[in-house]
Amino acid sequence: METRRTRDLAEQPRRQNADGKDVDPTGSTGRGQGRKTGKPTLSDVAAAGGFSPSTVSRVLRRPESVSATMRQRVWRAVEETGYVPNTAARALASARTNVIGVIVPSVTNSVFSDVLRGVFDALDGSAYQAQFGNANYSHLKEEQLVRLFLGQHPAALVVTGHDHTPAIDSMLRAAGCPVVQIMDLPPDPVDMAIGLSHAEAAAAGARHLIERGYRRIAFLAAQMDMRTRARMDGYIATLTAAGLFDERLLVTTHKPSSVALGAQLCSEFLSRRPDGDAILANNDDIAIGALFECQRRRVAIPDQIGICGFNDFDYAACVHPSMTSVTTRRYEMGRRAIDMAIAAAEGQAPKARLVDVGYQLSARESTARRRT
Amino acid sequence: METRRTRDLAEQPRRQNADGKDVDPTGSTGRGQGRKTGKPTLSDVAAAGGFSPSTVSRVLRRPESVSATMRQRVWRAVEETGYVPNTAARALASARTNVIGVIVPSVTNSVFSDVLRGVFDALDGSAYQAQFGNANYSHLKEEQLVRLFLGQHPAALVVTGHDHTPAIDSMLRAAGCPVVQIMDLPPDPVDMAIGLSHAEAAAAGARHLIERGYRRIAFLAAQMDMRTRARMDGYIATLTAAGLFDERLLVTTHKPSSVALGAQLCSEFLSRRPDGDAILANNDDIAIGALFECQRRRVAIPDQIGICGFNDFDYAACVHPSMTSVTTRRYEMGRRAIDMAIAAAEGQAPKARLVDVGYQLSARESTARRRT
DNA sequence: TTGTATGCGTTATCAA
DNA sequence: TTGATAACGCATACAA
Numbered sequence: 001m002e003t004r005r006t007r008d009l010a011e012q013p014r015r016q017n018a019d020g021k022d023v024d025p026t027g028s029t030g031r032g033q034g035r036k037t038g039k040p041t042l043s044d045v046a047a048a049g050g051f052s053p054s055t056v057s058r059v060l061r062r063p064e065s066v067s068a069t070m071r072q073r074v075w076r077a078v079e080e081t082g083y084v085p086n087t088a089a090r091a092l093a094s095a096r097t098n099v100i101g102v103i104v105p106s107v108t109n110s111v112f113s114d115v116l117r118g119v120f121d122a123l124d125g126s127a128y129q130a131q132f133g134n135a136n137y138s139h140l141k142e143e144q145l146v147r148l149f150l151g152q153h154p155a156a157l158v159v160t161g162h163d164h165t166p167a168i169d170s171m172l173r174a175a176g177c178p179v180v181q182i183m184d185l186p187p188d189p190v191d192m193a194i195g196l197s198h199a200e201a202a203a204a205g206a207r208h209l210i211e212r213g214y215r216r217i218a219f220l221a222a223q224m225d226m227r228t229r230a231r232m233d234g235y236i237a238t239l240t241a242a243g244l245f246d247e248r249l250l251v252t253t254h255k256p257s258s259v260a261l262g263a264q265l266c267s268e269f270l271s272r273r274p275d276g277d278a279i280l281a282n283n284d285d286i287a288i289g290a291l292f293e294c295q296r297r298r299v300a301i302p303d304q305i306g307i308c309g310f311n312d313f314d315y316a317a318c319v320h321p322s323m324t325s326v327t328t329r330r331y332e333m334g335r336r337a338i339d340m341a342i343a344a345a346e347g348q349a350p351k352a353r354l355v356d357v358g359y360q361l362s363a364r365e366s367t368a369r370r371r372t
Numbered sequence: 373m374e375t376r377r378t379r380d381l382a383e384q385p386r387r388q389n390a391d392g393k394d395v396d397p398t399g400s401t402g403r404g405q406g407r408k409t410g411k412p413t414l415s416d417v418a419a420a421g422g423f424s425p426s427t428v429s430r431v432l433r434r435p436e437s438v439s440a441t442m443r444q445r446v447w448r449a450v451e452e453t454g455y456v457p458n459t460a461a462r463a464l465a466s467a468r469t470n471v472i473g474v475i476v477p478s479v480t481n482s483v484f485s486d487v488l489r490g491v492f493d494a495l496d497g498s499a500y501q502a503q504f505g506n507a508n509y510s511h512l513k514e515e516q517l518v519r520l521f522l523g524q525h526p527a528a529l530v531v532t533g534h535d536h537t538p539a540i541d542s543m544l545r546a547a548g549c550p551v552v553q554i555m556d557l558p559p560d561p562v563d564m565a566i567g568l569s570h571a572e573a574a575a576a577g578a579r580h581l582i583e584r585g586y587r588r589i590a591f592l593a594a595q596m597d598m599r600t601r602a603r604m605d606g607y608i609a610t611l612t613a614a615g616l617f618d619e620r621l622l623v624t625t626h627k628p629s630s631v632a633l634g635a636q637l638c639s640e641f642l643s644r645r646p647d648g649d650a651i652l653a654n655n656d657d658i659a660i661g662a663l664f665e666c667q668r669r670r671v672a673i674p675d676q677i678g679i680c681g682f683n684d685f686d687y688a689a690c691v692h693p694s695m696t697s698v699t700t701r702r703y704e705m706g707r708r709a710i711d712m713a714i715a716a717a718e719g720q721a722p723k724a725r726l727v728d729v730g731y732q733l734s735a736r737e738s739t740a741r742r743r744t
Numbered sequence: 745t746t747g748t749a750t751g752c753g754t755t756a757t758c759a760a
Numbered sequence: 761t762t763g764a765t766a767a768c769g770c771a772t773a774c775a776a
Binding site: 038039084085086087088089090091092097107108110113114116117120124129130131132133134136141147148150151152153174176258259260262263285288289292293295296314315317318319320 | 410411454456457458459460461463464469479480482485486488489492496501502503504505506508513519520522523524525548630631632634635657660661664665667668686687689690691692
Binding site: 413414415425426429430433457458460461462463464465466467 | 768769770771772
């Protein structure tokens with residue numbers, strides 16, 4: 001930059017090469033530039049190459065709006081300086097980000113690892129990235145997260161369910177960005193939603209057990225969140241309609257769901273109702289725990305006890321005997337939620353405000369009782 | 373403050389209250405202010421309350437540095453305007469963020485859901501938040517993520533393993549923020565590391581099987597990443613030392629790991645080596661899939677076949693027969709990695725650059741063979 | 745204790 | 761097509 005005038009710095013790049021091929025490879029120091037962070041800025045690469053910051057910005061943003069030669073030179077300068085765009089500055093100046101906030105109630109729960117996989121796959125190759133929040137099944141935590149995420153002016157927000165507090169609800173409705181609710185079918189979506197009816201899905205499981213001839217069907221559940229309650233409602237309605245419901249068939253706890261807990265709940269049920277002949281579990285972890293417990297007690301599946309899980313994890317089809325489960329489309333929900341979010345963030349009108357991905361009963365050996 | 377002079381805008385606040393109690397509750401419009409985003413800014417709440425922007429900033433940042441009365445008034449003004457701090461502006465102005473980048477090779481793999489749980493727990497209550505990246509077992513993707521994350525000038529970066537490309541490695545070493553490598557024990561840590569020796573842990577599993585009298589011990593593995601290879605090395609070394617190694621005992625695939633795949637690999641092993649008498653699995657999903665497959669084939673566990681898993685997931689202790697596994701401290705690694713990252717981000721010297729969380733052999737029924 | 749002025753690195757507007 | 765310049769919203773020396 002010594003003799004920079006209108007711009008006769010054709011030598012600039014030359015000097016770089018003369019002095020040594022890698023000019024400031026660490027990007028740590030350089031000249032006195034970037035006094036604060038020490039990292040090279042847009043102006044640094046502009047200075048290094050002898051063009052204006054705007055040009056560099058354009059090359060990075062919309063390369064086609066710049067002449068080919070300029071583009072080349074800018075790219076080289078970017079490489080040489082080891083420049084990395086500053087996200088914060090970009091967000092501030094353009095008043096928008098490429099961040100999509102995703103808030104789930106748990107990362108432990110395998111249910112959500114499938115959802116997250118869908119999220120990552122949908123994001124891959126797009127210009128967007130996700131910011132995850134773990135609400136840990138707490139409304140307070142969820143509220144903090146929504147507030148936190150909204151402060152980043154995200155391109156969109158994906159939240160789980162619809163049993164938000166009024167505060168959360170009003171924040172979401174005033175979010176100023178597209179909001180996608182997943183997992184459920186909210187009666188009054190904030191913006192868009194993709195999910196399924198947990199009550200209906202559980203009812204299908206209950207009906208299946210009844211059709212297979214089971215009569216004293218327990219409902220085993222942990223982590224009593226809203227979707228669990230919806231499933232329980234579906235179960236109760238179905239058994240009641242069949243004249244089979246009895247309070248003592250409900251075995252629930254607020255503890256977080258796990259395989260070990262499934263075994264425990266199963267034990268409790270069997271001791272409480274030695275005549276019990278089937279189990280509808282709130283999820284597959286509980287179900288397989290119950291299955292293991294039955295095996296341990298040498299209770300025959302499916303003849304003495306029928307078991308139906310929920311979600312249809314990978315292992316349900318592999319366990320011996322294979323386990324009946326209600327299949328849910330978790331991956332698809334994550335994936336499509338992001339697709340919807342991105343489309344909306346880019347101004348497209350939603351194709352649908354409410355998407356029902358449905359469910360499917362996957363009948364296997366664990367409920368294949370010989371008709372009595 | 374009514375009689376404020378040096379700056380007689382004592383009426384400002386007054387007018388707000390006169391006109392109506394909730395001044396611009398939605399924060400959407402107001403006067404011509406904030407022409408760009410439309411959201412209320414620090415200046416907006418300052419104007420609304422009649423104090424200076426810096427005072428508001430201080431109340432939000434270090435409340436104790438402001439008089440109690442001011443604090444009260446500022447809080448009210450913040451409430452009334454519905455102000456939410458702009459993260460980007462804050463990051464830009466202060467040249468630092470509260471974001472810790474976390475890059476893992478998979479979110480599907482249950483291994484990492486435990487790590488993530490530790491990460492979330494460690495973050496909870498701190499002033500930091502995580503930004504996750506899923507490298508999907510791809511170095512290319514990992515490189516993109518590191519570059520992307522570094523652009524946010526994160527407070528710290530947590531990455532998985534140490535088999536990075538040279539490009540990644542040099543970026544990490546020039547990151548300008550604390551870097552924590554997890555899961556492994558790198559010979560030359562970039563900065564700090566917390567993990568375990570996968571070779572030793574797998575060797576312990578192999579030794580256990582040998583001690584229990586098994587002789588034709590297979591190694592079943594999928595997703596041949598670096599840690600899987602390390603475990604395989606430990607297995608090979610142990611069997612070789614015992615004079616038991618044979619190439620045909622290795623049953624591996626590059627497909628992603630799953631329970632179903634475990635069953636498949638087990639089938640392959642049993643048909644390839646009908647005399648095989650034990651399985652050391654690269655992880656519990658593979659192991660339990662193998663266990664299910666044995667049950668399906670009515671191969672007795674542990675008498676005909678012994679099975680030892682790796683990681684010790686929740687279900688290993690519950691399955692019938694209960695499954696021996698090498699216990700790893702995944703939650704602890706996630707949790708302590710973040711603790712280390714935060715401490716370093718706040719300038720504390722690391723207590724240790726390399727932390728070995730070790731492993732533990734959890735012997736259960738699946739390897740309890742009667743000595744022959 | 746509180747207010748003023750400046751700069752953070754980028755984008756966007758306008759002029760050339 | 762390229763360059764100069766003014767925001768963007770906040771933090772922070774510095775002044776009062």
